[in-house]
Amino acid sequence: MKKRKVIASVFILIALILGAIFYSEIVLPESLEGYFKPAYINQFGPLAICIELLIAGFYLFAGHPKTNFTMALFGFTVVLDFILNLVGLITTGLPFYALIIFxxxxxxxxxxxxxxxxxxxxxxxxxxxxxxxxxxxxxLFFNYL
Structure with a gap:
């Protein structure tokens, strides 16, 4: 049980630190129309990945029955982001250091x-x-909206 909580705490800490970095880099538009442009919404992609890791970490910490589903969801999101960027179908919003950590x-x-x-x-x-x-x-939501 101690290993589970330590791993969960590391996941939560990584999600909070990277989430704070990504949140601080969000640029707010000057006009109302800017909120509806894909460039604005795409900024939230890395933050969504952090939230997935945060939820998975909380579930792991609590030993929730949906832990494995959320862990797989986080894993598939990150791996798909990497593969689709590698193939050239999307441009990832993740910096290189965050991509390696994720x-x-x-x-x-x-x-x-x-x-x-x-x-x-x-x-x-x-x-x-x-x-x-x-x-x-x-x-696809954060890259092809």
């Missing part, structure tokens, strides 16, 4: 989710596929 967290989150390391409930095929689909939706 990829390391995503690999670890995948391992936690699919191995059920802390006994929070096995993720089903439907849950894994659902988290994959939701990861795609998050990526």
């Amino acid at each position: 990829l390391c967290c995503a690999v670890f989150a995948f391992w936690l989710a699919f191995s059920n390391a802390f006994g929070t409930g096995r993720i089903s095929f439907v849950g894994a596929f659902g988290s994959f689909v939701m990861g795609i939706i998050v990526e």
